[in-house]
Amino acid sequence: MSGRNEEAITADVSPASTPPVLDADATALLTQPDAREQALDSRERSLKERERQSQRHAEELMDRETELEVAQSKLQRALADVASSQRQVAEADSSVEARARDVAQREVEASAGFAAKNRESLAELMKAHASLRAEVERLQADLDAARLRGIESLETRLAEERRARTAALDAELQADRTRHHVKLSAEGAAHDAALAEMRARFVEEQRAALEDLNRQRAQLQEKAAELHRGLGELRWKEEDLAGVRAGIERSIEERARDQVSSLERQLEALRDDHRRDRELVISLELQLSAAQALLARFGDNPAEIERRIAQQMQKIGALEKELLMRPSASDKELLVTLQEKERVWAAERERLVRESTQLKAEQSRWLTGVADLEQQRERREVAERRLDVLAGEMEKYRAEVDRMRALYERPEERAARVGALEEPWRTDFKRAEGAAPKELDWLNGIATACESSGMRFPKRLVHAFHTSLKAAELSPLTVLAGVSGTGKSELPRLYSRFGGLGFLSLAVQPNWDSPQSLFGFFNSVDNRFNATTVLRAMVQAQHSPDHETYKHGLADRLLLVLLDEMNLAHVEQYFSDLLSRLEQRRGESRGVTLDIDLGAGMPPYPLSLGRNVLWVGTMNEDETTKTLSDKVIDRSNLLYFPRPRTLHSRAKVTLAAESPLLAESAWREWLQLRSPFTPSELEPFRQGLEEINQRLEYVGRALGHRVWQSVEYYMANHPEVSDARARNDQEALQRTMRRAFEDQLVLKVMPKLRGIETTGESRRNCLDPIRKQLESANFGLGLSDDFEIACRVGHGAFVWNSARYLENAE
Numbered sequence: 001m002s003g004r005n006e007e008a009i010t011a012d013v014s015p016a017s018t019p020p021v022l023d024a025d026a027t028a029l030l031t032q033p034d035a036r037e038q039a040l041d042s043r044e045r046s047l048k049e050r051e052r053q054s055q056r057h058a059e060e061l062m063d064r065e066t067e068l069e070v071a072q073s074k075l076q077r078a079l080a081d082v083a084s085s086q087r088q089v090a091e092a093d094s095s096v097e098a099r100a101r102d103v104a105q106r107e108v109e110a111s112a113g114f115a116a117k118n119r120e121s122l123a124e125l126m127k128a129h130a131s132l133r134a135e136v137e138r139l140q141a142d143l144d145a146a147r148l149r150g151i152e153s154l155e156t157r158l159a160e161e162r163r164a165r166t167a168a169l170d171a172e173l174q175a176d177r178t179r180h181h182v183k184l185s186a187e188g189a190a191h192d193a194a195l196a197e198m199r200a201r202f203v204e205e206q207r208a209a210l211e212d213l214n215r216q217r218a219q220l221q222e223k224a225a226e227l228h229r230g231l232g233e234l235r236w237k238e239e240d241l242a243g244v245r246a247g248i249e250r251s252i253e254e255r256a257r258d259q260v261s262s263l264e265r266q267l268e269a270l271r272d273d274h275r276r277d278r279e280l281v282i283s284l285e286l287q288l289s290a291a292q293a294l295l296a297r298f299g300d301n302p303a304e305i306e307r308r309i310a311q312q313m314q315k316i317g318a319l320e321k322e323l324l325m326r327p328s329a330s331d332k333e334l335l336v337t338l339q340e341k342e343r344v345w346a347a348e349r350e351r352l353v354r355e356s357t358q359l360k361a362e363q364s365r366w367l368t369g370v371a372d373l374e375q376q377r378e379r380r381e382v383a384e385r386r387l388d389v390l391a392g393e394m395e396k397y398r399a400e401v402d403r404m405r406a407l408y409e410r411p412e413e414r415a416a417r418v419g420a421l422e423e424p425w426r427t428d429f430k431r432a433e434g435a436a437p438k439e440l441d442w443l444n445g446i447a448t449a450c451e452s453s454g455m456r457f458p459k460r461l462v463h464a465f466h467t468s469l470k471a472a473e474l475s476p477l478t479v480l481a482g483v484s485g486t487g488k489s490e491l492p493r494l495y496s497r498f499g500g501l502g503f504l505s506l507a508v509q510p511n512w513d514s515p516q517s518l519f520g521f522f523n524s525v526d527n528r529f530n531a532t533t534v535l536r537a538m539v540q541a542q543h544s545p546d547h548e549t550y551k552h553g554l555a556d557r558l559l560l561v562l563l564d565e566m567n568l569a570h571v572e573q574y575f576s577d578l579l580s581r582l583e584q585r586r587g588e589s590r591g592v593t594l595d596i597d598l599g600a601g602m603p604p605y606p607l608s609l610g611r612n613v614l615w616v617g618t619m620n621e622d623e624t625t626k627t628l629s630d631k632v633i634d635r636s637n638l639l640y641f642p643r644p645r646t647l648h649s650r651a652k653v654t655l656a657a658e659s660p661l662l663a664e665s666a667w668r669e670w671l672q673l674r675s676p677f678t679p680s681e682l683e684p685f686r687q688g689l690e691e692i693n694q695r696l697e698y699v700g701r702a703l704g705h706r707v708w709q710s711v712e713y714y715m716a717n718h719p720e721v722s723d724a725r726a727r728n729d730q731e732a733l734q735r736t737m738r739r740a741f742e743d744q745l746v747l748k749v750m751p752k753l754r755g756i757e758t759t760g761e762s763r764r765n766c767l768d769p770i771r772k773q774l775e776s777a778n779f780g781l782g783l784s785d786d787f788e789i790a791c792r793v794g795h796g797a798f799v800w801n802s803a804r805y806l807e808n809a810e
Helices: 002-013 019-074 076-184 188-240 246-297 302-325 329-408 413-421 439-452 459-473 490-499 515-519 533-541 571-584 630-634 664-670 679-699 705-717 719-727 730-753 760-774 784-792 804-809
Strands: 477-481 502-507 520-523 528-531 559-564 593-596 605-608 613-619 636-640
Touching (some): 076 246, 188 329, 329 760, 413 528, 413 605, 439 459, 459 477, 459 613, 459 636, 459 705, 459 719, 459 730, 490 559, 515 533, 533 605, 571 593, 679 730, 719 730
Parallel strands (some): 477 636
Antiparallel strands (some): 593 605
């Protein structure tokens, strides 16, 4: 409790805290004494129950003493031994009762002291709350006053600058009128000199205007930097306040959004002022030109003036043509400078747009995380209540378990528990003999056997599934998703049956909440280890056939484990330990093990995690299932089954003969542990993935190094790529590499886009450029239809759940 109070005090002292947060903390602290009083009542009831049990136990002891007295009269020769036993039992009982009373008394005293300390802590927290609330209000008032002073100062500077520019333009206009009257009386040479002077002055005015624009842009950049720092500080505050309730954090986010909107409106107002000033300058220049034209047309001698103007205009036209034909070095430098500034301004605008999009994406992810945290908080409260209820039960049974363990435990206990999990899963296997088959011939045999059994799978789907299993070193889990009834569970089963792999299917239950649900647990009531089928199969798969003590080992064969409907329960709860250990196996030459708990007082059983066990899962997406976390998706290949357009009949539900078990050495021969590609062969695909990664920056997403490594490893292990390289067919190699790259875009990259908004800036800056890249002729990919479906079916969010590209390939 003291640790929680300290955390609450730390959170309140933070300058980023707001009065609503402090009120919520105080309310929570006010409710804690009531909860503690309820806990004390519960403990008092538990103590009374224990006293009643002690009384019943004492009555039972009295009955036993009576029986012993009767037996004492019958067994005189054992009188001394029986009397000694009675005294020992009575002393032990009295000691137990004394300990129970002592423990109960200590619990009552500790609970009373805890309540007093809790009330004192509450009073201190209320004082700290009041002081912090006053400090927050003062800081908020100072911030508002500083903001108002800044706005007034900015408006004053803009008004003064506007008046100064207007006065300067008026003075300059009057000076131009005067100079124009003088120039009209001059000859052609003087007119040419005046024209050159006007051109130089115009260039100087442009340079001054550009300098003014640069100064204003610098001011805008400073405002944008301040805005960016403010938003960064806001994100930092949001991370610190992640434990506060969702409603309060939404209000904080709304206030932050209002501040951002206010700053953006101020920025837009400054841009409007600048635009109006520039339009005013242009208007004055047009008025000056019109005045000059009027003076030139209506002077003292209009005919002579018009003739001179015509001559000068001809000269000007000739000079302009010559100037256009031969641009000066200064004009070229000016043009290059203006173009460079234009590129800089465009890049700056693009950066600001990108930052705004990132902030929106961060906000969306933050709101989702807050809702998840609220759900987790509710679950934690329920679990804490259950823990309080079960704590008393655990104490009551612990003594009984210790007594029973002393009666039942024997030196051979561990051997019996290990024997339960080392019992072979199956013994009726047939092993294939002879040389390893060719990979493509082996896959074609599987497809032919599936068709003869009435099941049809796209050839490309079978190859993608096979390659995903081969890529288990980087992606140890293959997940099959799609419409129910399309063969997600049948493909692994028939692949194993006709390919010669051991197959084990597990029906995941909604109540799976720990690794014990997957592997088993020690049953203290029956005093034995309840090993699951998958645990016995994994143990069997790690023992060699010629092991001294273990028969029917399958270390030289392959085992495929299917987690059917794996997302009925939270995958992270029952599979995360195994997934982490499988990830540690990556590139490791030494054996990696997973400890299996055999019960209290027993050393764990080290389960070896060999590479001959392959993991596959199927999933549906409805209201009864759970979504996969980023950890699971990032370490998996997510393969979608196509929606059937033509429904096929299955006239006879029979399966072809089962193939003998394939040797694990044949599987190793098919693996490509090193990339066989040259840098030039991989460069187009690497650049394509990097461009997608750059676009994901606009929505706050990213692709890590593991994604590219998985893509390259998948392409190297694709059977068609290996066959084209073996035949030295460059055209087929390029075609199959593009196809494998397309598979990995679907399996690894598209799940990363899930949840991106399909409207507004997210679509313009992220989804549309990615789609154009997918449609580019450089890759020749066929993902446009599926990408359009993903943008359309998610109700405003990107959701990839189709596989038309497989049908198009067929």
